[in-house]
Amino acid sequence: MITVHRRKATRRRERILLTAAVAASLLAVTACSSSSPQAGTSGTAGGSSYGFAAAPQNTSAPITVWVDASRQPAADAFVKAHPEIPIKVETYDGGANGSGSFQTKIEAFNQAGSGWPDVVFSTQNNDAAWASQGSDPFTAPLNKGYLEKSFLDGFTPGALTPTTVDGTVYGLRNDLAPTVTWYDKSLMDKFGYTVPTTWEQYEALGKKVATEHPGYIVGSVGDAWTPEVYFWGAKAPINVVTGVKQFSSNTSDPKSVAMAKIVDSLLKAGSLAQDSVFSPEFVQKYTGKVLMMPGPVWFSGAIFDNKTSLNSAPGTIAAGLPLAWDGESAVAGNVGGGTWYVSRHSTNLAAAKAFVEFVTSSDAYQVDLAPGLPAYKAAADKWLAKQAASGFFTADFAANVTTAASEVWTGWGYPKFSQEAIWAKTITPPLAAGKSLVDLLPTWQTAIKNEAQVNGYKVS
Amino acid sequence: MSLTQGTPLVADPVTRGRRRAGRHDRAVTARWARISYVFVSGYVVLAVAFGVLPTLYALWMSVVDSSGSFVGVQNFVDVYGDFRFLPAVLHVGAFVVIWLVALMLLVTVLALVVHSIGRRWLSTSVRFVYYIPGALAGAASVVLWLFVLNPTVSPVSAVLHAFGFETFVQTVSPGNLPVIFAIIAFWTGAGGWIVVMYGALNSIPTEVLEAARLDGAGAVRTALHVQLPMMRKWISYMAIMSLAAGTQLFVEPRVLSQATQGVVPVDYSLNQLAYLFAFQQEDLNGSAAIAVILLVVSLALSVFFVIRGGLFERD
Missing domain, CATH: 3.40.190.10 (Periplasmic binding protein-like II)
Structure with missing residues (x-):
C-alpha cells in the first residue's frame, strides 16, 4: 500500500514540479517581452548634430x-x-x-x-x-x-x-586640484625657518623640526592620494599612459626612489603624519601643529578654513609654489x-x-x-x-595657486584604474606597520602592473 | 535518533495516538499531501525563477565568451590566472574556517547553557539579548563595528590597545581581517542560531532527559551523550546555511573598504571579485565562472555536512 501511495505521490510531485517550471519560464518570458519595447526605442537617432545618437x-x-x-x-x-x-x-x-x-x-x-x-x-x-x-x-x-x-x-x-x-x-x-606647498607662516616665523623651494630643502626642514620642535609635521602620507602629491609632484614615472591600451610604471626610477627615501626619512624622524587628514585622529593630534603640508588646492576649504577640521587662524596659512628637485624646474601634482x-x-x-x-x-x-x-x-x-579679499590666506595666494595650476606635470596619466586604490591596499597597511617605503617599491610596482593588465593595458 | 527508532508503535503510549495505522488516517494523509503541494508550490516557483534559472544562466555564461561562442574552460583558466583570485580564495577560506568553527562550538555551548538556566525570565531575557544584534541589517551592523574597531573612538579601546593597535589602519590590517569578519558575522548571526538551537533542545522529550538523570548522568554527560547527538541534524543544518552565507562574503569587506578609504581592498572576497569582473571589467563570463566555482565548492561542502550530519535521514 505504502509503495503504491509513494509512487503516485512521486508522479504527482513530478507533475507539479513541471507545472511550476513552465509557470516560471512563462513569467520570465513575459517579463522579457514587456521590457523589450523600451529597449528598442533607445538608441534611435535623435540629434546626430551632437556627434552621438x-x-x-x-x-x-x-x-x-x-x-x-x-x-x-x-x-x-x-x-x-x-x-x-x-x-x-x-x-x-x-x-x-x-x-x-x-x-x-x-x-x-x-x-x-x-x-x-x-x-x-x-x-x-x-x-x-x-x-x-x-x-x-x-x-x-x-x-x-x-x-x-x-x-x-x-x-x-x-x-x-x-x-x-x-x-x-x-x-x-x-x-x-594642483598641489601646492601649504605652510603655516606664523609658525615658520616663530621658529625662524625659511620656506623650502626644493624637495631636498623640504627633507632637511622636516628633520630639523622633528628634533627642534617634536610633534610638528611637514606633511601627511595617510591618505590614498599620497602618490599624487609626492610622486606626481616629483616627476616619478609611475603612472604613464602611452596609448589608449599602453601603460608603463617604474618605481625603481631614480626619482621614484629619491622620493621614497624622503618619505622614509621623514617618517622615521616623526614629522610625517600617517593619519588620513579627514580622520578625527588627525584633527585631534595636529591642530596647530601643521608646519607644512604639500597637498591639493582644495585643502584650503577642506582642512584649513574649516571649523570642523584644523580651523586655522585667519592670516596664518599660505600656499607656496610646488617644490622642485634641486636644479630642476618645479612641477605640480594633482589630486x-x-x-x-x-x-x-x-x-x-x-x-x-x-x-x-x-x-x-x-x-x-x-x-x-x-x-x-x-x-x-x-x-x-x-x-x-574673493579669497584674496577675505584675507584668510596670507602671502601671494592667488598668484601661487594660478602658477601651480599651470604647472601640473603631464607625465602622469589617466588610466582606467585608480592609483589611489592600489596605494591604499598595497602600501598603507605595511607603512602603518612600520615597513620602509623603499623596500615596498617592488611590491607597489607589481601591484600597479597587475592592475593595469587586468584592465586591458599592455604593460611595458 | 536511535532512542525512538526501534520502539514498537503500539506499545508506545505517546506516539500511539499520532501514528496509528488505519484507512481513515491514510485518507487524511492523502489530503494533507495534496495541500502540502499548494504550500510548496509558491516556494518552487520562486526557487526556479530566482535560484535555478539564474544558476543555469551562470553555468551557460561561464562556458561561453562575450559574443556567445563556446570556449570550454577558458573563463575558468582566466579567472584562476587573475592575480586577485588566489588571495581572495585564501581570504574567504580563512574567514569561513574561523567563523564556522566558532559558530558551531560557541552556539552549541551557549544554547546548552541558556537551556539549563532554570529561571524562566532570565532564560527569556538572555535569548532576547542574544537575538538583538541579528535584527540589525548587515550593512548597518558593519557601520557600528567601524566605531568599535577604531581605537580613537572605540568603547573597547583598551582591548584594542592591549593587542597593540593604535590606529584604525593597524586594526584592519590584512592579517586581522578574517578574524574581524568572523567576529562581526558571529555577533550578527549567532543570536538567531542560539534561539534555533534552544528550540531544538526543547524538542528533546523530557522522558529522555529524566531517564538520563535516573541513570546518574550529570549536566555535562547529559549534554555530551544525550543532547548533542540529538542536536546533530540542527548543527549540520546551521553549518550548511552558514557555509553558504560565509562563502558569499561581500557586505562586510565592501563597507569596510569604503570606510577605510581603500585600505581594506575592494577585491578582498571572491564575491567582490565576481562583482568587479562583471561591473568594472565588463567581463560577465569571468564573473559567472567565479560564481560557478563558488557554487561547486559550497555544494561539495554542503553534501559533506548533509551526509555527516544525517540531515536527510528520516526517523
Missing part, C-alpha cells in the same frame, strides 16, 4: 543627477536658480579613493539597459578612460556639437585634458579635481546641458559656494579675488 528627447522629463555630499550645494544652487527644470538629486560616494562605485553602477545599468542617471559628478578624473569606451559607452561627447565651443574655451587651458580621449571631450572639470559627465542615454539633454553649464561656470555656485579652485577661468579669477 541621442535618445528620443522629452524636454519636460526630470533629470537625475548624482553628486557626492560635498557637491550637494551645487545641485541646491541649481534648483534655486532654475526652479522650472525638474531634477532629481541623488548622493553617492563620488567614487572617492578609487572605490569604483560610479563605474560599477553604470555597468549594472548597461546590463539592465535602462536606469542611467543624466548627469554624474565624480571625484576621480580618470573616469573618461572607461566611460568613453566599450560597446555601450556612457558619456556623451561634449565638443562635437552638444556644448558650444565658446563655452568649452572658457575653461582654464589644460583643465579638460584628463577628460579628453583622442581629441574628444567627454567631461567637464568642476575644479582644479582629483571633480568632473561632471552627461549620459548619452539622457532623454532631456537640454536640461542636462543647463545643469552642467550652471554648476561649472555660474558665480552662484563656483564663486559663492565652491570650496576649491574653479576650472572655469572667469569663475576662477573671481574665486581667487
